[in-house]
Structures are given as structure tokens and as C-alpha cells.
Amino acid sequence: MSTQTHHHPPQTLAQKLIAKAGGKSHVAVGEIVNCQVDLAMFHDSSGPRRLKPMLEELGAQIWDKSRVVLVMDHYVPEQDDDSRRIVRIAREWAVEQQLPHVYDSLGICHVVLPQKGHLKPGMFCVGGDSHSPTGGALGTYMFGVGSTEMLGVVVTGQLWVRVPQTLMMRWNNRLKPGVTAKDMMLHMIGQFGMNGGQYQAVEFSGEAVKALSMQERMTMSNMSAEMGSQVGLIAPDEVTRDWLATTGAKDVQIEGWHTDEAADQLVHEFDAATLVPQVAAPHSPANNKAVTEFKNTPIQVAYIGACTGAKLEDLRAAAQVLKGQQLPAGVRLMVAPASLQDQAQAESEGVMHALRQSGAEVLPTSCGACSGYGGSIPDGANVIATTARNFKGRMGSATAQVYLASPYTVAASALRGSISDPREVLA
Amino acid sequence: MSALHKVWRVGADVDTDQLAPGAYMKLGIHDIAKHCLEGVRPEFAGQVKTGDVVVAGPNFGIGSSREQAADALVKLGVKAVIAPSYSGLYFRNAFNLGLLLLTCKEAELLEEAEQISLDLNQWVVVRGNGQQLACDPIPDFLVAMVEAGGLLPQLKLRLQQQKASS
Numbered sequence: 001m002s003t004q005t006h007h008h009p010p011q012t013l014a015q016k017l018i019a020k021a022g023g024k025s026h027v028a029v030g031e032i033v034n035c036q037v038d039l040a041m042f043h044d045s046s047g048p049r050r051l052k053p054m055l056e057e058l059g060a061q062i063w064d065k066s067r068v069v070l071v072m073d074h075y076v077p078e079q080d081d082d083s084r085r086i087v088r089i090a091r092e093w094a095v096e097q098q099l100p101h102v103y104d105s106l107g108i109c110h111v112v113l114p115q116k117g118h119l120k121p122g123m124f125c126v127g128g129d130s131h132s133p134t135g136g137a138l139g140t141y142m143f144g145v146g147s148t149e150m151l152g153v154v155v156t157g158q159l160w161v162r163v164p165q166t167l168m169m170r171w172n173n174r175l176k177p178g179v180t181a182k183d184m185m186l187h188m189i190g191q192f193g194m195n196g197g198q199y200q201a202v203e204f205s206g207e208a209v210k211a212l213s214m215q216e217r218m219t220m221s222n223m224s225a226e227m228g229s230q231v232g233l234i235a236p237d238e239v240t241r242d243w244l245a246t247t248g249a250k251d252v253q254i255e256g257w258h259t260d261e262a263a264d265q266l267v268h269e270f271d272a273a274t275l276v277p278q279v280a281a282p283h284s285p286a287n288n289k290a291v292t293e294f295k296n297t298p299i300q301v302a303y304i305g306a307c308t309g310a311k312l313e314d315l316r317a318a319a320q321v322l323k324g325q326q327l328p329a330g331v332r333l334m335v336a337p338a339s340l341q342d343q344a345q346a347e348s349e350g351v352m353h354a355l356r357q358s359g360a361e362v363l364p365t366s367c368g369a370c371s372g373y374g375g376s377i378p379d380g381a382n383v384i385a386t387t388a389r390n391f392k393g394r395m396g397s398a399t400a401q402v403y404l405a406s407p408y409t410v411a412a413s414a415l416r417g418s419i420s421d422p423r424e425v426l427a
Numbered sequence: 428m429s430a431l432h433k434v435w436r437v438g439a440d441v442d443t444d445q446l447a448p449g450a451y452m453k454l455g456i457h458d459i460a461k462h463c464l465e466g467v468r469p470e471f472a473g474q475v476k477t478g479d480v481v482v483a484g485p486n487f488g489i490g491s492s493r494e495q496a497a498d499a500l501v502k503l504g505v506k507a508v509i510a511p512s513y514s515g516l517y518f519r520n521a522f523n524l525g526l527l528l529l530t531c532k533e534a535e536l537l538e539e540a541e542q543i544s545l546d547l548n549q550w551v552v553v554r555g556n557g558q559q560l561a562c563d564p565i566p567d568f569l570v571a572m573v574e575a576g577g578l579l580p581q582l583k584l585r586l587q588q589q590k591a592s593s
Contacts, residue, residue, distance in 0.1 A: 199515025314524030372449035
């Protein structure tokens, strides 16, 4: 790539990724580019039940089945006739279409997709789910689209984008113990608002981001959806390469996939060392303050779940707080691991044992209560969750008060029966 | 004389869970539409008429990728949404479903139940008193998508033309 920079204007990572997908040497901000899609992912809710009838209506075929991934994660395990019908449609369609990449009840799509080695730096991908920007953690240009737009992709293999500006979120210094990627995201969402990203590209950089593990990076990219950006990118590095090596992904190239220093970008600077655990109060992820501002807020339900907050590292964080401790009466802690692979690893490390011993209930690995598709959040309860959204009614009860926080903070709050600073418990 | 459209006002940050509540997502679009905006305007879905417009504050459609949040308004006959800003994902979904979204900085000047007209050549909203509110122009290919009724009918036409010419 270094020879190219002599001949072309400096480009952001987002511009480089779009240029590649559009078959161009470089692109300009604001330009509309027709891109070739490397991979399309959808789930049981957004996928077959909506794509199948539209494909039949068109009499069209999938453009390239090897580039399609189907994940059953929203309506599994089936709980009623409607969910049984929806999941059956997905399973039957997968067989009928002979789809080569189908992951049924193995975990949440945004976690399973990279774990199965489908994402690599330099790819241009779409997902039928708003948390699809998770793929940005691997240097993949990935964002969510609705089912009709997905139909267009599935038929043509192409998709338009308007080249975004890049908002460079540079996190200097290192996070302190007990402070996580989730806290960084809640802080930024609170500062910029839920549409502060203006559907541009957000890129996370700086010492604190480089020091994050791959799953923590995924939490950042995942919640760029709550900032209203199109993508949440992180330039791939050795951490990316080493993690991808564990997934079986082949031909990984990290060189060149970064924002050129001179590229036009809007830089925001943050100090990771002074960040404290954050909590978002009902009913918006942008409604955040330091955890210390919520002292004595009682909690009846704690939920460690979702693509945002129940990956292996999230489970480890919760167990670190809860190990050898007992939940108080009147607090219910539910843990729904984000993937079976993460759950198995957590079992082998004693993490799941520590959670169960503390009194946590372990729920099936699926989207579950996060999206109000399943689970049991009681009316009127105060809930603290590791999920990404606390919109009114989202978790299934319009009267529940849902607070968002990191797995450390959720576990510490469950342990004390009120919103608590995990640094006190960990100390 | 261009058609008049009645205004339904909603606030800022109307999210996809309000437009298409999760509890009804198992149902078909016509049943989801019956619950559209019930959390903020319980009478909306029952009383909105074909050709009416929704006028909102900033950040309309934030949240999930569920396109039912746009389709519900289409099925209820809503002609357009007028707001100062949208979720980018919602913006794409709306045009794919054939719903016109007008980005208008001064949208919140419009009042509940007032009658307005839309001039899509000049990209302005025209109020009863003649006041004109400027909207951001929309690229031609998106206007064509709305005129076709969305991406699905557009794709259908394109595939038919390909078949006919081959």
C-alpha cells in the first residue's frame, strides 16, 4: 500500500475498505459507491422468514451461497407456536437452499460469525441486524441492513454506500482495573448521543484501544450502533492476527488497513486512565453517568447476556466479582452466554461454576431477554444489564426500569442488591 | 394544486421499538402496524389516514434494523416522514420500503393537524400560510426507489427486463 499513497490522496480506513469493495483506487467523502459484498449474514428473525417469500416473488436465486451465513439465535430455543414456526422456516429453507454456512443455536450471530472465521480485515460485509458493526473490530467494513435491502444483496451481491466521514475516537493511556470497553462506549454515547455518529464511520484508536483484547474490541464496535454510526472500525494489528489464527481464518492480511495520518478526519481525544465505570439510566443508552451517581438504587434483576455483554471475557469479569460470594435474597441474576464456544471455555476455566455457585441462573445461549424475544423481566422491576439498549419496553416489560453497565458493574450490583461500583468489590 | 397532507406530530428520538414493538415482531406487518407508535400516540394507528404525514424531532428511527418500523408507516398509508434527522439505518430501510423521508431542519415548526403540501421539485414543505421549509435534496436513485414503491418492485421490474432482453 505504501507505493499507492504516493499517487492517491490520503485515505481513512473506511475509505480504503469501501474503495476495495467498489473496485476503486480511492474514494471521496460523500461519493456514492456501488460495492461488491464479500459476505452477507442474517438470522432467523431478519432472514429466511422474510427473504424466502420475496425471493419466490422475484423468482430469483442467491447470488453466491458460499458468501451467505445464517444464524439461528433470536427465536431459539422455541417457546411458543409463533417462534416454532419462524425457526422451522429458517431450518427448512437452509436445507432447501443447501446453505453451506448455518449455525443453529450455537450462539449470537455477531459473536459466532467471527468465531467461525468468516470475518477478516479488508472485507465488506452486511448483516441483517443493527449490531452488525461488531465486525468492525476485525477491520471489516460491516453494517446492518433491513430485510428488503438484504434481499437486494442476496440477489445482486451488491450494495450502495455513501462514503462516510471518519470520527476518530482516540483513547490515550490505559484503562484502570474494573473499567472496560463497555464503559468507554457508554461514556462516548452519553457525550455524542444516540445519533451522534450521524451514520458516519467511527474509528477507535489510541493506546487504550490497542491494549484491548479482541472481544473487548468487539464490544466497542458492537455499540457503535448506539452512537448511530454506520460502522465502528478498529485498525487490525497483532492482536487481530493472533485472534484470527485461533478461528482458522486463512490468508489474513493486516498491512495497510489503517487510516493514513494525513487523511481528513475529525479527531476526539479521551483519557482512558481517568474513566470510571459508567451506568446508563432508563430509557436510553445515552442517559449515562458515573456509577457513583447511582448509589443506593435498588436492583431486583441482573442480566448478563447478549452479543454486547456475555462473551467469554464478560463472563470472566462477572465471575471475578462473584467468585466465592453469595447473591442476596431478592436478587435474581440471569446469565445467557453469547456463544456455546464461550460457554464451554468458561466451563473449563471454572467461570461458569463460580457464577452458578453464587446463585446465578444460566439461560440458553441466544438473544433472549435483551430484545424482548424471550426471557422474563418482571413488571416494575429495576434491572441492570450488560446489554446494549434500554429502550422503554424493549426487554418485554414497559414498566421495568433498565440500567446498562459493564459485566463487572452488573455483577457487583447483583451482589449488593443495589447499583454498585465494581472497584469497591474487586479491591 | 398539490395534495394536502395532515400532520401527526411526535417528539425526538422515536425509536424502532416504538414504531414496531418487539412483543409483536412475531406477527405479520399488518398486525405490527396496528401497534405502531402506541407508546407515544396510542390513537395514531387507528386514526391515521392515507396521505397523512408524520412530523418528528431529531433522530427519528434510532435503534434496530427491523424494517417493519418503516413498513408499518407504509401500511398505514403515511405519505412521508419529515424530521431534522434520521437514524442512517432507518433512512436506508425507509427508501427500500418505498417510504419518503424528508430531512428538514425546521420540521418542528409544523403543528399538529395542520395541512401541508410537498414540492419535491423544489424540495420544500409548503405550509397553509404559504411559508416554505427547505428540505435536503434526495439523490435521484432513491427518489426512483420511492416512486417504484420500494426496492422489491424495482428489482422485479429489472429482472423481468433482463429476462425479456435475454
